Amino acid sequence: MSEIRTPRLLLRRWQDDDLVALSEIHADAEVMRWIGDGEPRSLEQTAEDIEAWEEEWDEEGFGLFAVELLGSGELAGAVGLYVPDSPPEVAGEVAIDWRLGRAFWGQxxxxxxxHAALEFALQDRGLDRVVAVCRAGDNASVNVLGKLGMHEEIAAQDPVHGHDLRIYGIDLTEFQG
Structure with missing residues (x-):
């Protein structure tokens, strides 16, 4: 399954016309402040991100979905699964990630x-566990992680950027679908 409908959203694979909309989201410093090095990303970097996500879909059977509003067709951002290289504490596990444009926050x-991506991971893909890597201080993401039923497991350090991280996890037996 590469498409999921929720009451208000369509999670789907990436299309060529998503690049500009996602690059506008990636260009917003406030959106990107908790992601990677915290810097906005260029159109070229965004194209590389989408290409990497699509490769992950082909190789792993999952990746980050494009998040589209059902009512308007607007691209709101990205959500889905990836296999992190770091921090070492979760390298090789499956992690959930999201980023939405600022216009779509607080709704x-x-x-x-x-939630739809986590359900996809645990029920459709048959994974036993999913983790999340969250920068310390990203309270909005911590709030979402709590709503997903994920709990903080350990603290870690980003080996590339030096940020303090919190690792969250959930097992299939804990998930409330």
């Missing part, structure tokens, strides 16, 4: 999309 879209 429950992140929780709705992330």
């Amino acid at each position: 429950g879209y992140a929780s709705e999309a992330a």
Whole structure:
């Protein structure tokens, strides 16, 4: 399954015309402040991100979905699964991630999309466990993680950027679908 519908959202694979909309989201410093090095990303970097996500779909059977509003067809952002290289504490596990444009914050879209992606991971893909890597201080993401039923397991350090991280996890037996 590469498409999921929720009451308000369509989670789907990436299309060529998504690049500009996602690059506008990636260009917003406030959106990107908790992601990677915290810097906005260029159109070229965004194209590389989408290409990497699509490769992950082909190789792993999962990846980050494009998140589209059902009512308007607008691209709200990205949500889905990836296999992190770091931090070492979770390298090789399956992690959930999301990013939404600022215009879509505070409306429950992140929780709705992330819940659908987590259900996809644990029920459709048959994974036993999913983790999340969250930068210390990213309270909005911590709120979403709580709504997903994920719990903090350990603290870690980003080996590339030096940020303090919190690792969250959930097992299939804990998930409330």
